[in-house]
Amino acid sequence: MAFNVASLFAGIGGIDKGFEQAGANIIWANEFDKHACQTYRLNFKHTLIEDDVRNLKENEMPDVDIITAGWPCVAFSIAGNRHGMKYKCKECGYEHSVTYDEYINGAKCPECKGSTEAIDPRGTLFFDVIRFIREKKPKAIFLENVKNLRGHDKGNTFKVIQEMLQDSGYFIDSKIMNTMEYGNIPQNRERIFIVGFRNEQELKSFKWPEKIELTKTIDNILDRNDKQDEGFYYRKESQYYPMIKESMNRFDTVYQLRRVYMRENQSNVCPTLTANMGTGGHNVPLIMDKWGFRKLTPKEALRFQGFPVDEEYKIPEGMARSHIYKQAGNAVSVPVITRIAANLLKVLEEGNRNAKEKTEYEQLSATF
Known part of the structure; x- marks a missing residue:
C-alpha cells in the first residue's frame, strides 16, 4: 500500500517529490509564498493550502501516515541572524x-x-509543526533544516526540539548529510534530517542511507553547449568584469563573486545554493562557457538540487528569474530525500506486515 503524506512548508515540493519518487502518496500540502505555490501547483495536483501555517486549524489537514516539514531555516542559519x-x-x-x-x-x-x-517569528514556526503532529499523530515524521540547527544556542535549541518531539510520542533520530556525498549531485550542501516513529522498534529498524560515490560533475548539470540569454553574462561594461576575467580561468569548477574578490570552489562542485540568489546583485554562482563568464541559469540551479527539470518537473513560464533562484536556494536536494524516504517507507511497510500477521495469528488462535 502507498502511505499518505501531508507536507508543511512545502516550498516548491522538493521533499514531496522525493517521497513521491520513493513510492509515497502526497495528498495535502501547505505553503505561504505565492510564487512557490505557483511552481508547486504546476507540478502537483493534490490539495495545496496557500496560507500562513499559523492561520490553519489542525482539522484542515487530513489524517495521514507521515507528516513532513522543512520549516524556515533563516533563524538558525549561519547566514541569518540566528535568533532561533x-x-x-x-x-x-x-x-x-x-x-x-x-x-x-x-x-x-x-x-x-x-x-x-x-x-524572529520564523524561528518559532516549529511550534506549529508540533501542533499538527500532536493532533494528527502520524505513524512517522520527517523534518529538515540547516546543519547549524544542531549547534544553535550551544545545542539548547535542538535539545528543546528533540524533547518536544519525544513528548509528542515519537522516537527520533537525526543525521547531517551532504548532497554531494549522499545524492550524487555535485553541490556542497549540508542539511540536518530528523526522522521519528511512534513505534520504537520501527526507529530501531530504520537505517540512514550510506554514502555513495559522486560520479556526476558540473558538466552533467550545466547547459554549456548552448549560448544562454545575454542577461546571464558579465560583459566589459560591468564594473566586476576585470576582476572576473582575472580570477576565472577554469571550466571545471564554480565561482562565487564576493563584490571585492572572487572565490573559486576548490572541490569542483557547486557551493551551497542559498535563497539570497533571489535578492538580485551578485549572489548567483558563476561558471565559464565558450561564450564568456555567466551566472547559473534558474534551470541549472534546480538541477543542482536534483529536480527532474529535464523530465516531468516544470518551471512556470514568465516567472521572474529572481523568484526561481530563491525557490532553488530554499529547496532540498531531491535525490537525498528520495533515499531517506525509501528507507522510511520500508520500515512502515514492514510494520504493517508484522501487524497484519499478528492480527491473523490472534484470529486463528481465537478459533481453537
Whole structure:
C-alpha cells in the first residue's frame, strides 16, 4: 500500500517529490509564498493550502501516515541572524525561551510579566509543526533544516526540539548529510534530517542511507553547449568584469563573486545554493562557457538540487528569474530525500506486515 503524506512548508515540493519518487502518496500540502505555490501547483495536483501555517486549524489537514516539514531555516542559519526560537520582552527587553504551551496560549516575560514576542517569528514556526503532529499523530515524521540547527544556542535549541518531539510520542533520530556525498549531485550542501516513529522498534529498524560515490560533475548539470540569454553574462561594461576575467580561468569548477574578490570552489562542485540568489546583485554562482563568464541559469540551479527539470518537473513560464533562484536556494536536494524516504517507507511497510500477521495469528488462535 502507498502511505499518505501531508507536507508543511512545502516550498516548491522538493521533499514531496522525493517521497513521491520513493513510492509515497502526497495528498495535502501547505505553503505561504505565492510564487512557490505557483511552481508547486504546476507540478502537483493534490490539495495545496496557500496560507500562513499559523492561520490553519489542525482539522484542515487530513489524517495521514507521515507528516513532513522543512520549516524556515533563516533563524538558525549561519547566514541569518540566528535568533532561533527566542522571545524578547517588549517592556524590559529580556530575552527568553518559551514552552509549547506558552506559544499556543500566549507567553509573558518571566522577569517582569510584561508582553513578549518572538525576535524572529520564523524561528518559532516549529511550534506549529508540533501542533499538527500532536493532533494528527502520524505513524512517522520527517523534518529538515540547516546543519547549524544542531549547534544553535550551544545545542539548547535542538535539545528543546528533540524533547518536544519525544513528548509528542515519537522516537527520533537525526543525521547531517551532504548532497554531494549522499545524492550524487555535485553541490556542497549540508542539511540536518530528523526522522521519528511512534513505534520504537520501527526507529530501531530504520537505517540512514550510506554514502555513495559522486560520479556526476558540473558538466552533467550545466547547459554549456548552448549560448544562454545575454542577461546571464558579465560583459566589459560591468564594473566586476576585470576582476572576473582575472580570477576565472577554469571550466571545471564554480565561482562565487564576493563584490571585492572572487572565490573559486576548490572541490569542483557547486557551493551551497542559498535563497539570497533571489535578492538580485551578485549572489548567483558563476561558471565559464565558450561564450564568456555567466551566472547559473534558474534551470541549472534546480538541477543542482536534483529536480527532474529535464523530465516531468516544470518551471512556470514568465516567472521572474529572481523568484526561481530563491525557490532553488530554499529547496532540498531531491535525490537525498528520495533515499531517506525509501528507507522510511520500508520500515512502515514492514510494520504493517508484522501487524497484519499478528492480527491473523490472534484470529486463528481465537478459533481453537
